[in-house]
Structures are given as structure tokens and as C-alpha cells.
Amino acid sequence: MLKAYDVTDRIDKTTIRKQELMAAVILKLEGIRKELELSRDIRQTIIPNLSVEIMAGEFVAITGPSGSGKSTLLYIMGGLDKPTAGKVWLDGEAINEKSEKQMNQIRNEKIGFIYQFHFLLPEFNAVDNVSMPMMINGRRSRKEIRDRAKMLLDLVEMQNKYTNKPSQLSGGQQQRVAIARALANEPKVVLGDEPTGNLDSRSANNVYNLFDRLNRELHQTVIVVTHDEEFANRAGRRINLVDGMIESDVQLRPMAAYTTETQMRDRH
Ligand SMILES: Nc1ncnc2c1ncn2[C@@H]1O[C@H](COP(=O)(O)OP(=O)(O)OP(=O)(O)O)[C@@H](O)[C@H]1O
Numbered sequence: 253m254l255k256a257y258d259v260t261d262r263i264d265k266t267t268i269r270k271q272e273l274m275a276a277v278i279l280k281l282e283g284i285r286k287e288l289e290l291s292r293d294i295r296q297t298i299i300p301n302l303s304v305e306i307m308a309g310e311f312v313a314i315t316g317p318s319g320s321g322k323s324t325l326l327y328i329m330g331g332l333d334k335p336t337a338g339k340v341w342l343d344g345e346a347i348n349e350k351s352e353k354q355m356n357q358i359r360n361e362k363i364g365f366i367y368q369f370h371f372l373l374p375e376f377n378a379v380d381n382v383s384m385p386m387m388i389n390g391r392r393s394r395k396e397i398r399d400r401a402k403m404l405l406d407l408v409e410m411q412n413k414y415t416n417k418p419s420q421l422s423g424g425q426q427q428r429v430a431i432a433r434a435l436a437n438e439p440k441v442v443l444g445d446e447p448t449g450n451l452d453s454r455s456a457n458n459v460y461n462l463f464d465r466l467n468r469e470l471h472q473t474v475i476v477v478t479h480d481e482e483f484a485n486r487a488g489r490r491i492n493l494v495d496g497m498i499e500s501d502v503q504l505r506p507m508a509a510y511t512t513e514t515q516m517r518d519r520h
């Protein structure tokens with residue numbers, strides 16, 4: 253009797269803990285408004301009033317027509333742009349009130365941003381590019397940084413290209429280095445603005461699969477702007493923007509369980 257009770261009790265605790273983990277809000281936007289001043293008396297409203305919560309471990313695709321405010325929203329989420337009004341919380345911290353210097357540190361530690369065009373440093377090889385955010389951060393030794401950079405390149409299946417410079421890599425390979433770089437400081441959120449926009453469909457598919465694995469296996473929170481219908485429907489949640497407003501917000505699948513980076517690297 254007592255034994256059975258103990259087991260049930262343990263199961264309950266595990267379930268509750270899982271629910272707690274899954275319920276953690278990692279990014280919260282409240283009453284976001286974004287206006288642009290086009291000239292002295294012409295203002296354009298890009299986002300009128302948007303609120304959204306993203307849970308830790310979610311994989312969100314943001315879709316919508318060109319000019320609907322997807323990039324603007326993503327930049328606000330990542331602290332790269334400030335809203336005209338409203339509040340942004342990242343990992344429990346209100347980031348819209350931070351100074352530029354504080355924001356640089358928060359971005360370095362908590363956000364991994366992947367642009368449509370990779371923005372790798374052309375003079376540096378793959379390992380150096382991935383090392384850069386860790387060098388700026390200064391919390392790891394040189395050896396730890398290089399080892400981690402190589403581990404992340406292995407993770408994105410670039411183990412044979414450590415010393416290649418961006419010009420010696422294909423578009424898809426460059427984008428995978430950019431993803432490894434985005435993961436350098438174990439960010440809370442990975443944000444991608446059409447990261448496969450300039451890739452052929454096969455390379456784009458590889459990059460999608462990588463995001464998918466990062467999310468499913470590492471429980472990495474991923475938010476990606478995409479024009480690709482198939483990819484958008486493979487995400488866990490799809491938010492469609494029209495005129496800076498959430499036209500629909502659909503949960504497509506439940507969240508996955510954790511793996512470590514090393515386990516994930518060794519699996520492929
Ligand atoms: N620097 C700027 N100056 C003037 N207008 C801008 C500027 N940046 C964005 N806009 C306007 O804001 C609106 C939203 O732009 P945003 O780049 O967020 O759209 P998007 O959904 O990412 O579009 P796309 O799919 O084409 O990338 C557009 O109408 C655009 O013209």
C-alpha cells in the first residue's frame with residue numbers, strides 16, 4: 253500500500269516538474285507598438301499593438317506577407333530594435349529599458365541571431381567565427397572557446413571545414429556556421445530572419461532539419477521568420493502576421509524532451 257503510494261507520489265512530482273518547465277515564459281511582449289517617422293509629419297505604424305508570450309522550448313515560425321512587420325517584430329524580440337511603446341521581457345528581465353551597453357551584453361549572452369545573409373567575418377575561418385561571441389563574452393578560456401567552437405561545428409556537421417574561410421564555403425555551409433555561432437553562448441532564444449532565404453531548396457532543407465533537431469533534442473527555443481509553407485507547418489507553433497497584427501497563432505505539436513549538445517553531436 254505504502255509502496256504504491258510512494259510511486260504515485262513520485263510520478264505526480266515528475267509530472268508537476270515537467271509542467272513547470274514547459275510553462276516557463278522565456279520571451280514576453282506586451283502592448284508593443286512600432287512607429288516609424290518617415291518625415292517630420294509622416295509617421296507609419298508598423299505594429300499597432302501586439303502582445304505575445306513564447307515558452308521555453310518552443311519552436312515558433314512567424315509567417316505573413318512581405319511588409320507585414322515580421323523582421324521588425326523579430327528585431328524587437330531580440331533587442332536589436334526598440335518599440336515605440338510596450339514592454340519586452342527576456343528570461344524574466346525587462347529589456348526595453350536597458351542601455352545600449354547592457355543590451356549588447358544581454359544579446360551576447362541570451363540571444364542567438366541568424367540573418368538572411370549569414371554576416372560571417374570574411375577574414376576569419378569557421379572556428380574563429382564561431383569563437384567570436386565567446387571571446388567577446390570572456391567567460392571561457394581560449395582552449396575552452398576553441399573546443400566548444402569545434403564541438404558546435406561538429407553539431408552542425410561542419411567538422412571537415414574548421415579552417416575554411418566563408419568564401420571557401422557554400423551558402424548552406426556558411427549558414428550552418430552562422431547557426432553554430434548563434435549557439436556559442438548557449439542562448440536562451442535563437443532568432444532567425446529568413447535564414448534560408450538565399451539557399452537552394454536542398455540546403456534550405458538541411459538548415460530546417462538542423463533547427464528542428466536543435467529544438468527537439470536540445471529543447472532550444474527557436475523563433476524563425478519564414479516564407480516557406482512546409483517549414484512553417486513543421487514548427488511547433490505558427491504565428492501569422494498581417495499589418496503588424498497577429499492574424500492567427502496555432503499550436504501545431506507539443507514540445508519535445510531534452511538531450512545534451514554532446515549527445516546530439518555524437519548521434520549523427
Ligand atoms: N527603415 C525603414 N524605413 C521605412 N520603412 C520601413 C523601414 N523598415 C521597415 N519599414 C516598413 O515597415 C514595414 C514592415 O517591414 P518589415 O521589414 O518588418 O516587413 P517583413 O514582414 O519582414 O517583410 P519581408 O517579408 O519583405 O521581409 C514595411 O511596410 C516597411 O516598408
Ligand SMILES: [Mg+2]
Binds near residue numbers: 322323324445
Ligand atoms: Mg523581413
